[in-house]
Each structure stands twice: as structure tokens, then as C-alpha cells.
Amino acid sequence: MDVNDKNFEEEVLKSDLPVLIEFWASWCVPCKAMDYVLNELEKEFIGKIKIVKLNVDRNKIIPKKYEISGIPTFMVIKERKIKDSKIGALSKNDLKKIIEKILAN
Numbered sequence: 001m002d003v004n005d006k007n008f009e010e011e012v013l014k015s016d017l018p019v020l021i022e023f024w025a026s027w028c029v030p031c032k033a034m035d036y037v038l039n040e041l042e043k044e045f046i047g048k049i050k051i052v053k054l055n056v057d058r059n060k061i062i063p064k065k066y067e068i069s070g071i072p073t074f075m076v077i078k079e080r081k082i083k084d085s086k087i088g089a090l091s092k093n094d095l096k097k098i099i100e101k102i103l104a105n
Contacts, residue, residue, distance in 0.1 A: 003052045005061040011052060018078035018102050019050045020095070023068045025057045030089035031072045037092045041099065049099055076102050 003011045003021070012019045022038060024031035042051045056063045056071060066075065069087070076084045076098060083102050086094075 001050070001052045003054050005059040008054070008059075008062050011050075012077055013080050015050055015077075017048065017050045018076055018083070018099075019052060020099065021075045021077065022051075022053045023056050023063055023066075023071055023073040023075070024053055025055060025071055027057075028071050034072055034089055037090075037095060040092060041095055044096075045099055045103075048103055074098070078102060 001011070012021065020038075020041075022031070022034060024034070038051055038053075045051075054062060056068060066082075072087075072089060074084075074086045074090060074095065075082055083105075084098050086098070090098075
């Protein structure tokens with residue numbers, strides 16, 4: 001699911017589930033490589049975590065607010081708080097560990 005500056009609060013901050021956000025851009029090769037991984041994780045953790053993407057070229061407010069300096073950046077927000085953040089492409093296993101840690105707390 002894509003989120004943007006306008007629906008970020010509703011879709012992410014007010015979500016009952018923890019949210020894994022990928023900050024990305026269409027020209028970013030590592031970002032494109034993450035699509036398959038995110039789709040797999042979305043199926044694996046359905047109903048436990050929401051996985052969304054925010055395009056940094058089309059949305060300027062949220063990336064600036066969260067000081068996004070490189071892409072892809074992955075951030076987990078739970079109960080309106082940043083619980084984890086990583087810059088750069090990650091393996092499915094690395095992202096899975098982050099998700100499992102967030103779900104355990």
C-alpha cells in the first residue's frame with residue numbers, strides 16, 4: 001500500500017497495527033529490489049503488521065519530518081512512536097527479525 005503526506009497520519013500513526021514503512025523512489029534500484037521481499041513479508045505477517053511505501057519524490061513533508069537522508073529507509077512505527085529504523089536494502093531475514101522483535105514487545 002502506498003501512503004503519502006496527506007494520509008500518513010490516518011494510515012500510519014493511527015493504525016491499530018505496527019507499520020513498516022519503506023521510504024523509496026522510482027529511480028532507486030535497491031528500492032525496486034525490495035518489492036519482492038516486502039510482498040513476501042506482507043503475506044507472512046498478514047493481520048499482524050501493516051507494510052506501506054512512501055515515495056520521497058512525490059511527498060516532501062513526511063520525509064523531511066522524519067529526517068530521511070537515504071533510500072531505501074525502513075522505519076517501524078507502533079503507537080505513534082518510531083520503534084526501529086534502518087537505511088539501505090535489507091534481506092528478508094533481517095526485516096523479518098525487525099518485525100518479530102516489534103511484535104514481541
